[in-house]
Amino acid sequence: MQIPDDELVRRIAADDEVAFRALVGRHVDQAYALALRILRNGADAEDVVQDAFLKIWTGRHRFEPGRAKFSTFLCRVVINRCIDLHRRQRGEPLDAIAEPADPRPDVITMMERAEADAMLERAVDALPERQRLAILLSYHENLGNEEIAAVMQTTVFAIESLLKRARERLRDVLREAAQDVRLSLPVD
Template structure:
């Protein structure tokens, strides 16, 4: 099966503005979702998506069909940019300890769904990066295990192990939500 983005990417490489808009419309929601779930910050996710598209424009003219699917390459670029940002976060050294946010739901946050979504997002952020990446790719980005494993550069068995450990950690972290 050929790359469904190949013709569109060729038009992007030729400078077709309609093709650029079509590619952004097709890929932006998934890139934002991927980066948002990996980073836990919408503004950073937008920056990652923008940088990913800049790299795609630069690559479009010289894209070699058949070496890899464009969508797989685009996801890899976005994941690498997310990892760069996550590494920079760990490297920040300060003299003062950070302020601790109050995680308790306030009176204006009465909706249980919002609280549940927030808890799931926090639990996802607490996972080790590789487990979070596996869960995001398979469950949120809806990639098959084979596609996700190839994207992560691991075997399908290793991916399934990451998924299993990640799901188990999420079950433990969110155990008190069952039955709410």
């Protein structure tokens, strides 16, 4: 039987390193995936996750079990660390991570998919920061609006509004991009 996160957090507050290792092992992949989606750089994502867990360990006596789910709290810490890193690197471009290879043998389909993914990624990157985070948490982390509101420290209504505006902006940007692509094709 797996020990619940709240119990591990209580043990960590009592300086139990074994409990801390168990909690890290349980959540490190989710934290890394979130940091990687935000930063798009594997080394930076690893640094952010390591820093987030270090912050959790050093602040272990202040965490209040039951106040929030640990995974929600961890998402908030990771996002804050990503924002801090991004602020420190302002002016420097973030390294792009290459798309994973598509196993399908059809090269044309792969190229079209890569172009569509890049177009969507650019559109998401162009969103205001809070809209971008809401979209990432909703679609990449599969969090519900209540969980996103907890992570972003706002109301569910504000999250619904952020997501609505983000989706509308993405639709407009992608519609314009599709029109540009059609205009650039030769007429038969």
